[in-house]
Amino acid sequence: MAAYTIWIDMQDIFQYAEHNRRPSGIQRQVYEILQVLHGCTPQSEEVHIGYVRKGVDGNPACIVSAQDVENLFASLADDEASAVTEPVRKAPSVPKKTTRKYLLKSPFAKAMVFKQFNRMRHALIRNFEQMPEPLGRPLLRAGTLQMRVLRMVRDLRSQSVVRHSTSSQRTPVRIAEPVSCEGGMKPGDIFLIMGAAWADAAFGERLHAIRKTYGLKPVLLIYDLIPLTCPEWFPPQVVSTFSAWLENVVPQCSDIMVISQATRKDVQDFLAQRRLHLNQAPWVVPMGGGFGDMTAATREAEAPGLPPAGSYVLFVSTLEARKNHILMFRVWARLLREKAYEDIPTLVFAGRPASMVEDLMQQMENTEYLDGKIRLIREPSDEELRGLYKNCLFTVFPSLYEGWGLPVTESLLFGRPCVASNVTSIPEAGGKFARYFDPYDFEDVYRTIRQTIEDREGLKAWEEHIRRDFQPTPWSDTARAILKSCEVAHRSSQQPEMRAH
Known part of the structure; x- marks a missing residue:
């Protein structure tokens, strides 16, 4: 089998890190998979791993280094002190510069203050809980009331800052300038989407441009279709964005992975309603834990x-x-x-x-x-x-x-x-x-x-x-299943398309 590269889209993770201090479920899962993905790559075949994100000036994909990806996840980690002072460890991937990169200190300094404040608050509550009930319960109530007042003051100050600021985003992670994909991507390579790409309303257009410009084969990991199946639990903007994303992206993907049998059924129902066909039935990826x-x-x-x-x-x-x-x-x-x-x-x-x-x-x-x-x-x-x-x-x-x-x-x-x-x-x-x-x-x-x-x-x-x-299922099993699905997609890319897009 000819050598190929799996290009993992990191755009949604970069965007998430600009607004959030800690990872949610999807970001944690992506991180754990990437931690073991390189070690699960078949040694006997020329399979490489690369990372991309949206470029500037309308470029749909630019290469980012593995070290920049490590910087990105370190910005969402809880070990703020080491993230400020220690260089991020290297991981095998696309070639990258030898200069050592450090994370910006300002967001981590704020995170350290937040963490120390939380620890003090938790320690006080724990001390109140351990006191005799006649004394501890009134103190616990008083502490809860004080925390409520402090939170209200903080929220008012935050609203004032937002009103008088041009941006309320976190300071972005320092990364090198993305590298052009010219000469790096080739037809038959895989474009792996396994984050929360649906948060980008224009992702369908970007995916179309990547396929047209570079000839990549999209492989999509779907966690759930809940905003579509149960819109009552989401704000209207989330429902409309997610629905538009599904309608634009899924018809472009002939290879889809899912994380459970329940999600597989939802995806199969969606495909049947739209009369869409895949190279294979949705591939159930075993989910790791921890x-x-x-x-x-x-x-x-x-x-x-x-x-x-x-x-x-x-x-x-x-x-x-x-x-x-x-x-x-x-x-x-x-x-x-x-x-x-x-x-x-x-x-x-x-x-x-x-x-x-x-x-x-x-x-x-x-x-x-x-x-x-x-x-x-x-x-x-x-x-x-x-x-x-x-x-x-x-x-x-x-x-x-x-x-x-x-x-x-x-x-x-x-x-x-x-x-x-x-x-x-x-x-x-x-x-x-x-x-x-x-x-x-x-x-x-x-x-x-x-x-x-x-x-x-x-x-x-x-x-x-x-x-x-x-x-428990190790994350390496998850990674191997993803690699296998990418291999099937790559093999099919050497054949005529099974459907028109």
Whole structure:
């Protein structure tokens, strides 16, 4: 087989890093895949990996170096101090300059202040929780009220800054000037799309230009079609942008990968409705689990300020309507009505508030976060996430629709039981090791969670079952499946197109 290059589009990740401090699910998954992709490339074949992003002056694709990609992901990592002072490690890829690159200090200095502030806040809350109830609960309420006032002041200041600033974006990551793709790309090479490219409303036109100019074969990884299948959970602009992206991009791709059988069904339904055909049926890529150095959880010191081990139930997810945090709020509110305060574990929401959760945030503030029985840990670092997973009683994941359900898998990786929804792809992520409820049946949800809290002996046996028998899927399996799909696409590119675009 002739040598070819897989050009991975990084444009959406660069754009994401300009506006966000921490990665969400898709960015974390892309990072983990890229970490192992080079090592999974077949040694016997001439398969190379390169990176591209949108160029200037209308150029649809320009080459960026592997070191610039490492800089990019370092800007989203939680190890700010080392990212400021240490050179980014090299990775085999397209040739790059030998000059050492360092990240800009200003965004990391702000991130360090944010992180130190969060640690102080978490430490105070933890101290209040450990005090005798007659003293600790009033202090916890007072601290929550003070944090609410400080947050309101911060938000007002942020709005003022935005009104008087020409840009509210983060300082961009320092990278070298992109290199022209002339002479680098050739017909038969692969253009791999595995991020959140749908955020770019003009991506379809860009993809068409890349195919026309360079003769590349697009291979698309689809995580889910939720904005199309369930538009009620998204702002109208997201729905319209995503729908337009699907209509423009999918007809240009004869090779599509998906992350679950549930997403595969949604994609097949979409293809059938549009009478589109692929070189092969949507290729289900096995999803890996974990993030960063998972072994750190057993050897590093505990992250400061987190709740005491065994005192809380964990829900890791961005706060948005579809994830169904409001259901867990209702469950804990009922627990407080029916059980003694001290018998109820704290419910920890680990993630940043996003879209369509204004009612939830208001209800939590109005109830002083259910008298301190709910805690919100915004944008937790990898260190904090490892500590939260390691020391929780169990995790919950009541989402109403998922392309996969990465927090379920992560919970099992840490040996922690997970109680989750029984809909869409979530049972694929948890298999026989998670326990499930119907998220549309409140009594079923409440009964399942209450029984799990009260049956501590059963919880220990469940933990032992997970630790003994759960076999996680490594990210290398994900990478190999992606490489195999690219190989099939490359072979088909040597033949006449199966359909007109």
